[in-house]
Amino acid sequence: MCISRKILNWYAPKDRGLPWRKTKDPYAIWVSEIMLQQTQANTVIPYYERFMAAFPTAKDLAAAEEEALLKHWQGLGYYRRAKHLMAAAKIVAREGMPGDFEGLKALPGIGDYTAAAIASIAYGEAVAAVDGNLLRIYSRLHMVDGSIDKAAGKRRIVELANKDISRDRPGDFNQAMMDLGSKICTPTSPACGDCPLRGDCMAYHANCAEDYPRKSPKKKQKEEDVTVLLIDLDGRFLIEKRTGGLLASMWGFPMAEGHIRPEDVMKLLSEADFVAKKPEKVAEYRHVFSHRIWNVWVYYAPVEALFAAEGGRTWATKEALKNTYAVPSAFSPALEVIYGMD
């Protein structure tokens, strides 16, 4: 029996109740696949439900305010995904949803994996959706010695999977591989005894499944000290729209490089023409990104004079911070300080 048949037989009774598996709407599949990029399914579920309720069609999304979209994306990370999704939705609202792999891949934010996932699930196109799960599974099936994060190793797996994929049920094949990867063929201590593909697996027969996939060594994150300022004008806090780089297009508090002293905070505020009272250090936390770490000091700095916020800055109330502005998790402990005030 071929791999395709075995995996489909295993999959049939185990279809999980993930919300995006209950639809064939290409737009809904699309939204879910974008959210699922580098993000675990359980994390995505509540975001997906809220998002589809707010933006049920590509036209709705195309007509939405970017701020509303970002607010829905808050906490999910990789915020460029939201920006690309919106740009693509405008194209789709104008020209219609692409009907195949190549057309999908031409949209911003849709790469090889996502185009294959949508095309196979929504259109029945026989293209393998090669994600981390499938790379891991195939690196074990064939004991692929090239690193899967290098082009050569990945290319080989793409070819192998595209030979194996079911022509009748490509979408189920791809989703079955995801499930196999998350339940059986896991990164550490895979449950080979329960695997429907163990008869075809070179690594299983050589008893070395845990040695795959091969990966090139990753470098350590850079660690940086930063200071976050909670500038309070009568219950409103100064926030700024971040431009470019990390957390771009999200709202954050004014920041300074390094761990600065209260006198330095005072000086910064004066230079910005604030009439400030004595700043006070109110919190300290560590935030870990993929390849960067912030060691954050938080200052509370009440000011007196009103200066009109301009150029991507605004004064936000506690309620607006909670309900209106998209503030990423990197600032959550700072937000908690504000929420804890009377």
Added chain:
DNA sequence: AAGTCGGGGCG
């Protein structure tokens, strides 16, 4: 080919 871009879950 290497860097950049989040955040949470889990051992």
Added chain:
DNA sequence: CGCCCAGACTT
């Protein structure tokens, strides 16, 4: 703590 996750895009 470090690793991993339904990756894509820029340089």
